[in-house]
Amino acid sequence: MSRCGVKLWLSLVLISGSLTATPRGFATEPVLVPAQPSLQPVQIRQRSANEFPRVGKSLASKIFASSLGDIQDLSVGAGGEIYVLDGRQGRILSLSDRYKTGNLDLTRTFASGFVNPQSMSLDKTDLFVSDQSAVWKVNLDTGAKIRLASLQNAGADIHDRPIIGSQDGAQILLGLNFENDSSKIIAIDKQSGQASQLAVGKGRLTALAQAKGTPLWVGIDHQIVPVKAGQYNYSLAYELDSGASIAAIYLPSERLKDNSPLTLLAGKFIVVQGREFLSGRQSGTGRNLIAIASNYGIPYGKPEILAGGFWANHGRASWGRPEALAWDERGLFLADSQNQLIWHISKMEEKTDITKDPTVKPVKFYKDDIVEKPKAEWGSSIGEGSLIEAGSLIEQTDKTERLIPEETLMQQLRREDDEKREADD
Numbered sequence: 001m002s003r004c005g006v007k008l009w010l011s012l013v014l015i016s017g018s019l020t021a022t023p024r025g026f027a028t029e030p031v032l033v034p035a036q037p038s039l040q041p042v043q044i045r046q047r048s049a050n051e052f053p054r055v056g057k058s059l060a061s062k063i064f065a066s067s068l069g070d071i072q073d074l075s076v077g078a079g080g081e082i083y084v085l086d087g088r089q090g091r092i093l094s095l096s097d098r099y100k101t102g103n104l105d106l107t108r109t110f111a112s113g114f115v116n117p118q119s120m121s122l123d124k125t126d127l128f129v130s131d132q133s134a135v136w137k138v139n140l141d142t143g144a145k146i147r148l149a150s151l152q153n154a155g156a157d158i159h160d161r162p163i164i165g166s167q168d169g170a171q172i173l174l175g176l177n178f179e180n181d182s183s184k185i186i187a188i189d190k191q192s193g194q195a196s197q198l199a200v201g202k203g204r205l206t207a208l209a210q211a212k213g214t215p216l217w218v219g220i221d222h223q224i225v226p227v228k229a230g231q232y233n234y235s236l237a238y239e240l241d242s243g244a245s246i247a248a249i250y251l252p253s254e255r256l257k258d259n260s261p262l263t264l265l266a267g268k269f270i271v272v273q274g275r276e277f278l279s280g281r282q283s284g285t286g287r288n289l290i291a292i293a294s295n296y297g298i299p300y301g302k303p304e305i306l307a308g309g310f311w312a313n314h315g316r317a318s319w320g321r322p323e324a325l326a327w328d329e330r331g332l333f334l335a336d337s338q339n340q341l342i343w344h345i346s347k348m349e350e351k352t353d354i355t356k357d358p359t360v361k362p363v364k365f366y367k368d369d370i371v372e373k374p375k376a377e378w379g380s381s382i383g384e385g386s387l388i389e390a391g392s393l394i395e396q397t398d399k400t401e402r403l404i405p406e407e408t409l410m411q412q413l414r415r416e417d418d419e420k421r422e423a424d425d
Contacts, residue, residue, distance in 0.1 A: 043317035047339050051319055054309035055345055064333060064344035065095050065104045071335040074326035075122040082326060082333060083110065083127060090114040102330045102344050111143045118161040121172060128172050130161040135174060135188060149193045162248065164208045173198065175205040201232035209249030214297050219246025224299055238299040250325055287311065287318055289334065307345060
């Protein structure tokens with residue numbers, strides 16, 4: 001998954017999966033049936049036009065782009081372009097927002113020819129993509145790709161192959177899963193493609209992340225686990241709902257700490273939670289963007305929902321599936337793979353009160369300029385020759401009207417005529 005710069009106190013985690021760690025891949029592939037007979041697949045229904053993610057009071061959500069295929073990952077480039085990894089068609093799309101207003105200008109295919117791509121990582125010059133056969137290096141200027149490291153003989157599952165950049169920027173870290181419920185983290189040199197084993201452990205690995213000065217974090221089944229001395233340190237693991245699996249862990253850069261809505265995320269792990277199966281008594285509690293508080297970089301406490309509402313029919317069906325996340329100063333970009341679109345979550349614009357705006361200069365209004373005799377907002381009558389400042393509320397017989405903070409042409413002519421008459425006197 002894509003990573004920007006990183007910071008100790010601000011972590012983002014993406015969760016999306018199943019009760020049995022069903023691998024992500026093509027939508028047309030058969031879904032692995034869980035062993036427990038009491039589990040039933042989540043019902044999927046079509047999204048209606050008026051259904052949007054429910055977000056916090058100070059946030060707003062809208063559709064940024066649609067018809068993007070089976071979205072596996074997102075990355076944001078230095079120029080504000082958003083790269084979308086489409087697993088179904090094996091391609092990377094580039095979405096342009098030239099003025100960084102949160103409005104899409106152009107969609108084009110940036111690179112193609114991947115087979116079941118799973119994850120990507122972005123640095124200043126290249127995009128790195130993990131797919132069924134290799135780790136690829138794609139030049140950001142030309143879109144040309146080369147095979148950095150072959151995975152043909154790795155003996156690993158072709159699904160859930162997260163990648164991130166190392167702290168020093170010299171390596172790509174790749175997660176691989178094996179049939180015996182074990183997993184490995186491999187470090188691959190960005191220039192030579194030479195690989196070495198970094199860590200190994202039990203459980204299905206679905207996510208990787210690392211911040212400067214912090215341990216490497218991994219998503220193992222439904223837990224967020226730090227890596228220590230080449231092993232998964234389960235003693236410091238944070239357990240999520242047993243019905244979820246972690247698809248990605250994000251660490252925002254320090255330069256974004258003062259931008260909204262990221263200011264709401266400071267000091268927290270941010271998790272996109274998914275669910276594919278329900279027991280007979282369960283209702284949908286996954287597929288939400290949630291926040292988990294942290295203490296000295298360790299997640300703890302009860303999570304809070306930042307964006308949700310993807311469930312319907314009393315939690316038995318879902319109209320959307322959050323899958324990947326990216327961000328910059330414009331806000332959060334949340335991929336919905338079920339609907340093949342990206343949601344843009346940003347801070348809600350505040351309405352300006354012109355009565356408190358210091359840039360609005362008072363304009364004088366004479367009594368004769370008002371058709372009906374008004375009263376001041378507090379109820380006192382406006383006498384002959386009285387003046388009202390622009391932006392004041394005036395009460396008329398059957399309605400309330402806000403005066404316009406500008407002079408009309410008639411008012412300007414009257415004022416100039418009055419000033420000339422006073423000068424002659």
